[in-house]
Amino acid sequence: MSEQQQVRQPWVVGVSGASGTPYAASVVRALLAAGEAVDLVVSRAARLTILDETGISFRDAHWREDLARWIGVDDLDDVRYWPAGDFAAGPSSGSYPAKGMLVVPATTGAVAGIALGLSKDLLQRVASVTLKERRPLVVCVRETPLNGVTLQHLVALDAQGAVVLPASPGFYAGGSTVRELVDFVAGRVLDAVGVPHTLYRRWEGELGRAARAGAEGA
Numbered sequence: 560m561s562e563q564q565q566v567r568q569p570w571v572v573g574v575s576g577a578s579g580t581p582y583a584a585s586v587v588r589a590l591l592a593a594g595e596a597v598d599l600v601v602s603r604a605a606r607l608t609i610l611d612e613t614g615i616s617f618r619d620a621h622w623r624e625d626l627a628r629w630i631g632v633d634d635l636d637d638v639r640y641w642p643a644g645d646f647a648a649g650p651s652s653g654s655y656p657a658k659g660m661l662v663v664p665a666t667t668g669a670v671a672g673i674a675l676g677l678s679k680d681l682l683q684r685v686a687s688v689t690l691k692e693r694r695p696l697v698v699c700v701r702e703t704p705l706n707g708v709t710l711q712h713l714v715a716l717d718a719q720g721a722v723v724l725p726a727s728p729g730f731y732a733g734g735s736t737v738r739e740l741v742d743f744v745a746g747r748v749l750d751a752v753g754v755p756h757t758l759y760r761r762w763e764g765e766l767g768r769a770a771r772a773g774a775e776g777a
């Protein structure tokens with residue numbers, strides 16, 4: 560293998576403080592399962608949602624242990640963790656060889672900060688870097704209903720080249736459990752950046768399969 564092939568090229572996963580931490584867990588699990596490296600950034604507010612939705616107090620100093628509990632994966636050799644206040648972190652520079660960034664879930668605050676280029680923390684800084692380097696950026700926004708200013712920020716993100724991907728599960732894949740609906744959204748996030756996965760069953764042009772899958776599962 561040449562020296563160039565050995566350069567680690569991670570996806571940065573930014574977890575902001577919106578409800579929907581299972582989406583982030585599913586995305587990280589699927590990236591690792593696909594053999595992708597992951598750089599993880601967890602905003603300060605996301606610690607509250609992780610605590611609320613999983614009971615885990617996510618700690619910078621014990622991130623490996625806390626992440627393993629959260630996503631249910633023990634082998635985290637392909638993960639690097641960067642504290643949200645660390646502006647000297649690798650991915651805060653465009654010269655860091657990241658493939659792109661997935662913000663999952665994205666708060667309306669993160670949407671605003673990224674759209675306006677605020678860089679108020681490492682998550683927003685990496686998103687700005689991702690846009691300026693013309694790398695893929697997926698923003699999985701979680702809020703409902705949406706106010707006018709957030710809608711404007713989402714349009715601005717789209718205009719800047721980001722993929723705006725609402726955390727909005729489809730039911731055509733036959734999902735009848737929360738896990739399946741979560742995995743559907745995570746699968747669409749991975750689809751947006753071309754990472755292979757088997758998180759949900761794809762539409763094949765046949766009406767009625769979702770209902771049949773539900774009946775078989777019942």
Ligand SMILES: Cc1cc2nc3c(=O)[nH]c(=O)nc-3n(C[C@H](O)[C@H](O)[C@H](O)COP(=O)(O)O)c2cc1C
Pocket residue numbers: 574575576577578579602603604605607608611665666667668669680701702
């Ligand atoms: C339990 C909990 C759930 C939240 N859910 C959402 C949400 O679904 N969407 C959202 O935009 N903000 C949500 N918030 C508010 C954000 O966490 C808050 O606006 C925060 O400033 C966002 O910071 P961040 O973008 O740096 O993570 C929630 C907060 C808490 C404590």
